[in-house]
Amino acid sequence: MSATIIDGKAFAATVRAQVADHVARLKADHGLTPGLAVVLVGEDPASEVYVRSKGKQTTEVGMNSTEHKLPADTAEADLLALIAQLNADPAVNGILVQLPLPDHLDSDLVINSIDPAKDVDGFHISNVGLLGTGQKSMVPCTPLGCLMMLRAQLGSLSGLNAVVVGRSNIVGKPMAQLLLGDSCTVTIAHSRTKDLAEVCRGADILVAAVGRPEMIPGDWIKPGATVVDVGINRIERDGKKTLVGDVAFASAAAVAGAITPVPGGVGPMTIACLLANTLTATCRANGLAEPQGLTA
Numbered sequence: 001m002s003a004t005i006i007d008g009k010a011f012a013a014t015v016r017a018q019v020a021d022h023v024a025r026l027k028a029d030h031g032l033t034p035g036l037a038v039v040l041v042g043e044d045p046a047s048e049v050y051v052r053s054k055g056k057q058t059t060e061v062g063m064n065s066t067e068h069k070l071p072a073d074t075a076e077a078d079l080l081a082l083i084a085q086l087n088a089d090p091a092v093n094g095i096l097v098q099l100p101l102p103d104h105l106d107s108d109l110v111i112n113s114i115d116p117a118k119d120v121d122g123f124h125i126s127n128v129g130l131l132g133t134g135q136k137s138m139v140p141c142t143p144l145g146c147l148m149m150l151r152a153q154l155g156s157l158s159g160l161n162a163v164v165v166g167r168s169n170i171v172g173k174p175m176a177q178l179l180l181g182d183s184c185t186v187t188i189a190h191s192r193t194k195d196l197a198e199v200c201r202g203a204d205i206l207v208a209a210v211g212r213p214e215m216i217p218g219d220w221i222k223p224g225a226t227v228v229d230v231g232i233n234r235i236e237r238d239g240k241k242t243l244v245g246d247v248a249f250a251s252a253a254a255v256a257g258a259i260t261p262v263p264g265g266v267g268p269m270t271i272a273c274l275l276a277n278t279l280t281a282t283c284r285a286n287g288l289a290e291p292q293g294l295t296a
Helices: 008-030 045-060 076-088 107-111 125-132 141-154 172-181 196-201 249-253 267-285
Strands: 035-041 064-070 094-097 161-165 185-189 205-208 226-229 233-237 240-244
Touching: 008 045, 008 141, 008 267, 035 045, 035 076, 035 267, 045 064, 045 267, 064 076, 076 094, 076 107, 094 267, 125 172, 141 172, 141 205, 141 226, 141 267, 161 172, 161 196, 172 185, 172 205, 185 196
Parallel strands: 035 064, 035 094, 161 185, 161 205, 205 226
Antiparallel strands: 233 240
């Protein structure tokens, strides 16, 4: 048996097309153009590439994209003043502060200064609390993308055993909340879990988000399970740098029912869901119906 490969690139293209279609209707029917503001402090090369890609994809779906690049030594008060200005700007529907921030800035303070309704990353403490209590919130992009792919692959997730390996605030915890919301039985496992292999083997849905290259081999996977690999790890193999996930792909694909590859799986969905979140925030701010199939 070999697994169905879940093509994240193709799925993300479909999501972007849905977003673009909805944006065009907002413009035509209501004269509204969603706006996303991205704030980048310092010159982290990976962040710069990512921010460029976000900007490009934002304009491609017909939204307004503004970039605010600040020097690495920007004072916290100045960054908070910029966020306050964006919070007050009705043309800005989504605000994203690119992480990591330079060490002298308090990331929690900065993120919690964003208007929760414009927090398209879903990291504000209010959105975390709303998600945890099953209320309408902005949902972190990567877990939202994973959920969309799981629903598309499996239909109803109700009653399935889901194991999330990893307990980060960005992926692991919100992923578990979303799976609970879809009536899965959820286990959060991590590096300290006793007999992690056995816990993983009980999973109908296995989400790997630990950041350890190929930590989960095929013999940890229940035959026919759906495996979502969130890990992106750069390793050297045969003298070449290569990208691998948290799951040993070849051995896992021989056992699983469906699996996301790395690269080309979860990654492309993250920016697609950022665009979906910006659209959702715009609709909520204007009292309009939310886009179907693009929210949790």
